[in-house]
Amino acid sequence: MAEKKQIPLRLSEKLYAEIAAWAEDDFRSVNGQIEYLLTECVRQRKKDGKYVSEMIDVSPEFDV
Numbered sequence: 001m002a003e004k005k006q007i008p009l010r011l012s013e014k015l016y017a018e019i020a021a022w023a024e025d026d027f028r029s030v031n032g033q034i035e036y037l038l039t040e041c042v043r044q045r046k047k048d049g050k051y052v053s054e055m056i057d058v059s060p061e062f063d064v
Contacts, residue, residue, distance in 0.1 A: 009034070 011019070016030070023033035 019033055019037075020030050023030050026033060026036075028036060
């Protein structure tokens, strides 16, 4: 397996809590969940040449 690159990442407490809860639901670590989500976004972009959302710059409706 290729060595993984370590990067610093700053998240708001609220976003971290949301990701942590989601990770727990999916039986992953927070780090694993973030890696999974980023991988899915990259896979989607490669699939159709677009980001997950056409409205990527529009703020989401939930308060994170």
